[in-house]
Amino acid sequence: MKKKKALALLLTAAMTVGMLAGCGGSDSAATAGNAETADTAGGSTSGGSTSAAGEEAPDDGEYYVDEDGNKYKKFDDVTLNMLICWNGGFKTAQDQYNNDVAAAIREKIGVTVEFEGIMMSEAEKLNMMFASGDMPDMVNAPYWGGTAGETAIIKKAGVEGRLIDIKDLVPNYPNIADAYDIGVIGQKYLETDIDTPENNGARYVLPTEVAGDDADIAQWGYGVFVRGDVPEALGIDPTSIKTSEELYDFMVKARDYGFKDVNGNDCIVATTYHDGWSYDDYAQSFNAKKLTKFELDENGNVTYDRLTKNYVDKYLFIWKLVKEGILDKECFKTSDDRAREKVGNGTALFTCAQYGVTVDATKLTGLYDSNPEMRYTWVGPLNYNDGSALKQIEPDGRNGSPVIFFPNTCSNIDAALTWLDYVNSKEGTKLICYGFEGDTYEMNEDGQPRMNAELTEKYKVDTEGVNEELRQRGINYMAARTYVAKKNMAWFGESGPFMADAENEFVREYKTLRPVEKIPGYSIEAFAPGFDGYQEFAEWAFDDTTEKEYKERAFFADTEEEARKILEDYQNYLLTSDGGKMQAFLDYLTEQSKTRDDIAY
Known part of the structure; x- marks a missing residue:
């Protein structure tokens, strides 16, 4: 049987904060629209009391209040499943329901999310999922925008009514509402890929793995x-x-x-x-x-x-x-x-x-x-x-990212958004990343969590071993595909557990050689959807799968001449398909490029 806090304690906590109908408050939520200021203690009400597909659900009046005064609706042991649609799988605790972190979250808000990974192409999985109708409650998938194949598949699913419109829901969850702020994401991304005209005012995807401020822009260290x-x-x-x-x-x-x-x-x-x-x-x-x-x-x-x-x-x-x-x-x-x-x-x-x-x-x-x-x-x-x-x-705000979307089969959209709202709060992020104070982490003199000395020393010599040990307790895997506008640096002074104390010194040094540089401006790609017949044009013109097939054929050609011909055949395919529409598209972009003086390429 699931343990629950005493109702009296919950009602007392709820009264401390005060009950508001529908919307939660924070500066970021107010910016996103439709949010109201919460109680005088600075907390916020989370969860619009909605059910599957956004329909209003009864409010049972039971809430959890976190250490910062934020209030979250508490559910009656809801379990949701989330597909992590990235080729290569997704490592989780062996027991996703009973691990320490999952149990702690469930004790607070009554929701558990269990993850499933894939070992196949992301586009193939998305196509199979939508074709079969066998869809999970939540999906994290690539959404690079523009011409990317996965983006087109997800956009099509939204237009076909297979996804829940979250535009009026997300502002009710203040810890994720700032995902749409310009600077967190780019204007081009918002206008052309998230609020694409084909959506007719609906919004189907929640940008994730974006930086809440410049300090939290991930440095990937490619080379x-x-x-x-x-x-x-x-x-x-x-x-x-x-x-x-x-x-x-x-x-x-x-x-x-x-x-x-x-x-x-x-x-x-x-x-x-x-x-x-x-x-x-x-x-x-x-x-x-x-x-x-x-x-x-x-x-x-x-x-x-x-x-x-x-x-x-x-x-x-x-x-x-x-x-x-x-x-x-x-x-x-x-x-x-x-x-x-x-x-x-x-x-x-x-x-x-x-x-x-x-x-x-x-x-x-x-x-x-x-x-x-x-x-x-x-x-x-x-x-x-x-x-x-x-x-x-980097652009001034990310112009393409992983996203989370909610198929219309989602069993409880309110619970899903409440869970995301909690794990993206300061308290929730600390819990899923660091675990438990006095056990896996201690607070430093600046009030920031730091993994304890024993774990930190072990991490330096056996990173994967420590990661696995923590993972089995539910620590530091959920965040990997569920953080929205990341604020770890702002809140905790490090991008993730161990990073301030145990990040590999050579990796840290290499990242200084490839610093982040933002290129401001309005992306030329933002004009693309305005091209007549763009959606049909983009499906073949920017198909990464077709390009990959040509390139890999070229890589295994016997001679340079043969390889060159295959690559040039691909270029000819782009130039001649659909009556030469590619050149018309480029001519269109050329004309659009003259309409602004802040175009970024």
């Missing part, structure tokens, strides 16, 4: 990394490598040297993580410093990256890496587990994507304990094609 003994043996300073061609020369020397892994086996020169993520890092110096796939040519016309000579040259470079036995041929279809094995055993001399992912792979095997000389270090970082230093470019 190219090399096993430490390789440059040492070859007499090369890896930080001096600034172009992809210099990287190629470095890789050729490494290939021909005859390095072995920790087990004495032959090495792979370069690999990636799942499904080729992200081989583009090896071709970084072909890229321009910009936000979008469009730019102005010397004549003032808008051009599209996929139609340029540089696009062909960039992927011929990847073809060369494959053809010459440098880039692992398995990488385009590999799993993260297989990739971690290759990196963790030092079998891959070069790897890419996020530096922290590489370091974590080596911790799984203890590579640095047995072979400290093999510690992966960074190459470069490589420069942009104009020779400028690589940055982590």
Whole structure:
């Protein structure tokens, strides 16, 4: 039987705060609209007392009041399921209902959320889900906006009435209502992808994994990394490598040297993580410093990256890496587990994507304990094609993000939004990230939670082991796909547990070499939906799956000429399909680019 707090205590807490009908209050909620100021103590009322599909439900008058005075409706043991639609799965506690954190949340608000991951393409899963009608209560999925395939699938589901309209619901939940604030997300993202005209005023997605302020913009640390003994043996300073061609020369020397892994086996020169993520890092110096796939040519016309000579040259470079036995041929279809094995055993001399992912792979095997000389270090970082230093470019507010949406099969939308509201509060975030004061964390002199000394020391040498130990208690996994406008730095002085005290020193140093730089302006992509017939046009013109098929055919071509022809065939496909509509689209963007003086590319 589920334990419940005494009704008298709950009613006393509710009276302390005061009861308001419908809306909760905070500055961010008021900005979003429809929110009212809460009680004089500064708390807020959470939950609009709504049922599935947004219909009004009875108010049972039972609430939980958190340590900051925020009030949340309490439910009678509601369990919801949430699909984490990201290829590679989602690690959770083995017991998602009875772990310590889930039980603590349930004691407070009476809601438990259980997660399910996937091991297939995100677009394929979304299509299957909507086709079958077998849908969970909540879904977290990619929503990069613009032409991304997953975005189109989710937008279509909204238009077809398969998703719940949350526009008038979210303002009632103040800890998530600021997800739509400009600066948290970009104006272009809000207008063209979230409040797309096809929605007729409805709003179907909740942006997640966005920064509540600049300090909380995640630094991903993308780049190219090399096993430490390789440059040492070859007499090369890896930080001096600034172009992809210099990287190629470095890789050729490494290939021909005859390095072995920790087990004495032959090495792979370069690999990636799942499904080729992200081989583009090896071709970084072909890229321009910009936000979008469009730019102005010397004549003032808008051009599209996929139609340029540089696009062909960039992927011929990847073809060369494959053809010459440098880039692992398995990488385009590999799993993260297989990739971690290759990196963790030092079998891959070069790897890419996020530096922290590489370091974590080596911790799984203890590579640095047995072979400290093999510690992966960074190459470069490589420069942009104009020779400028690589940055982590961000818009003024994110223009594409993961989102959470609610299928019309959601069994209790009020409970779902209340749960999200709570775990995105200061108290809720502290609970799901840090666990329990006096047990897993202590408060420092600044009133910020810090994982205890014993866990912190263990984390430094066995990150995954500690993560797993905490995960089984429900600590620090829920936040990964449920935070909305992140405020961890503002609230706690660190981006996540252990980061202030135990983040890998080399990862921390590498991030300083790739600082965040915001590019202000109104994205040229914001005009795209105004193009006549854009929705149908975008389905083929910007289909990432089609592009991937052409590129991978090119990568495995026998000759450079054959590879070039395949890439040029793709460009011809873009230019000639639908009666040459691509050029008409670019002409349209060119005209639109003249209407404002703050266009960002």
